[in-house]
Amino acid sequence: MVPVDMPKEAARARAAELSRALNYHSYRYYVLDDPEISDAEYDTLLRELQAIEDRYPDLITADSPTQRVGATPAAGFTSVTHAIPMFSLANAFNAGDLREFDQRVRAVAGNAAVQYVLELKMDGLAVSLQYVNGLLTTGATRGDGTVGEDITTNLRTSRGVPLRLQEPYTLTVRGEAYMSKAAFARLNAEREEAGQPLFANPRNAAAGSLRQLDPRVTANRGLDMFFYGLAAIAERPLPPTQEESLNFLRQVGFRVNQERVLLSDIEAIIEYCQAWHDKRHELPYDIDGIVIKVNDVALQEQLGYTAKSPRWAIAYKFPAEQVQTKLLDIVISVGRTGTLNPNAVLEPVTVAGSVVSRASLHNADLIAAKDIRIGDTVVVQKAGDIIPEVVAPVVALRTGEEQVYAMPTVCPECQTPAVREPQEVAWRCPNASCPAVLREGLIHFVSRDAMDIEGLGPAMISALLDADLVHDVADLYALQPDQLLALERVGEKTAGNLLAAIAKSKQNSLERLIFALGIRHVGAKGALGLAQHFGSLEQLLAAGADELQQVPDVGTKMAASIISYFATTANQQLIAKLQAAGVNQRYLGTKPDAGAGALSGQIFVITGTLPGVSRDQAKLLIEQHGGQVASAVSKKTNYLLAGEKAGSKLTKAQELGVPVLSWDELLALLPDSE
Secondary structure: OOOOOOOHHHHHHHHHHHHHHHHHHHHHHHHOOOOOOOHHHHHHHHHHHHHHHHHOHHHOOOOOHHHHOOOOOOOOOOEEEOOOOOOOOOEEOOHHHHHHHHHHHHHHHOOOOOOEEEEEEEOOEEEEEEEEOOEEEEEEEOOOOOEEEEOHHHHOOOOOOOOEOOOOOOEEEEEEEEEOHHHHHHHHHHHHHOOOOOOOOHHHHHHHHHOOOOHHHHHOOOEEEEEEEEEEEOOOOOOOEHHHHHHHHHHHOOOOOOOEEEEOOHHHHHHHHHHHHHHHHHOOOOEEEEEEEEOEHHHHHHHOEOOOOEOOEEEEEOOOOEEEEEEEEEEEEEOOOOEEEEEEEEEEEEEOOEEEEEEEOOOHHHHHHHOOEEOOEEEEEEEOOOEEEEEEEOHHHOOOOOEEOOOOOEOOOOOOEOEOOOOOOOOEOOOOOOHHHHHHHHHHHOOOOOOOOOOOOHHHHHHHHHOOOOOOHHHHHHOOHHHHHOOOOOOHHHHHHHHHHHHHHOOOOHHHHHHHOOOOOOOHHHHHHHHHHHOEHHHHHOOOHHHHOOOOOOOHHHHHHHHHHHHOHHHHHHHHHHHHOOOOOEOOOOOOOOOOOOOOOOEEEEEOEOOOOOHHHHHHHHHHOOOEEEOOOOOOOOEEEEOEOOOHHHHHHHHHOOOEEOHHHHHHOOOOEO
């Protein structure tokens, strides 16, 4: 294909010409949905470029269309800190929820007109991509909204992801990776033929594909992308409306879903959402709802954000698919806090794309209120199309042989009498040494969001318990190689890896340990707030209720739970045992894989118009990294973040000698920012 005597300079020119042509035709095909050449013609051009690069490897560029598929599997995923957090959306499940959302928006808008953009809610995986001077540099998963995984190499394999933009902008864009119904069917057919387990649904297949360590596997999965948000842009202000943002994204090379409308009347919005409930099955991909966003960006900024989601957008979730099946039995599982959790054992049935044989029944009050009986034919659905739940019995199909369920009076694991606290619906096992409580507590302690001890899954924990090697979480740090090698199916490599992972977890920052302890009502976010505020476990143990409630998101209930936990002698002994084992009990400020806390202890004031981001977004970024944002400049201010048209606050900062930062200088303070 390449003439033997083609000079290198001629090859360079031809390669550049082919790259431009291939990128142009990808844009026509994936973005404009208006191809000018056939797939065969595209492949011919691609093969010619590949032949040139094979002959002259130094002509290969990062944005060459031949570089979509990596050749070498990655050793693992590194972490990426999102410069602008990736929020999740609040959900609406019915017309009433949508009307309440509209009322909240209009209360802030006052007399101003309100317009919404309605977009299809793709059932895929949210990702963030960064481009520098028009070239793709980083792609990451949402993760926890602050820190995601670097999946750039895998995203490059999708032809729906532009490697070079139509214009050389530096920007961050958000999108949804998904697998079409046809690609999903093909993938499962191939896996079935190869004797491999099938994926439950396209969303699971897409998520699994993006987290493949070998990008060649991802390349064969047929992933696609739709882009829905412009998070930041360096060269110009953000477009004034969401609709204009979408048009801008399409203009510069991103594939944007054209199934969207602009509506103002809430009743018309409700009608549109309900219409798509049935029409969605006609689409070549899965959607699980409609996203409603305030169109005007200025109004978006007025509405702002909660800790988890924007107040200017909501996701209407389609009603769950419901099926009927037999309730064969009700069994109890014991949670890590001792709760006795009733679970329905079902005759297996397919719901929303996967087979369900168990579902949570939550508590005895719910079972009684719904009059659910063993032997009933019951209606089953997946809450949010994810979690199986029993909706109700089909009373008309009862035969009279159904049995009314009664909660057990003792713990099924240790036979300790069950108790029920006043004002609570849950029955609990009060035995802190209950084998089930210990097992679930260990599983939580080693989980990814807690101490993150790789290799210590439920099966290994059960093996350790069966061998009587651990009696509390601190015993994990006393395990020896010979003890692990005595376990079934544990070799030297497995034992070595496990002990290394346990040793590594000793260096975790305090927030992970607090969350891992499993204190009731203390989640990962609360644990981080406590760690940042107190700095050490010693200081936390000494805190009273008033001081605890000075921590954001810590209320009376959480404070009482924390005090109760640390007042227990057994828990005090456990803390001492962990300390003796060398487990870190101090807040480290920044973790090697997260970068949280880089601005810890710093007070910022924001003024002026920042490039490509709102003040709300800047405030959230600072707070996500441990900083505080004040409204006025004072001697206590560490930095003034100033954009264009900074006014009196800039003058005040200069008078007081407060350092002034630009947006780029702020980002430079953050490790591995996207």
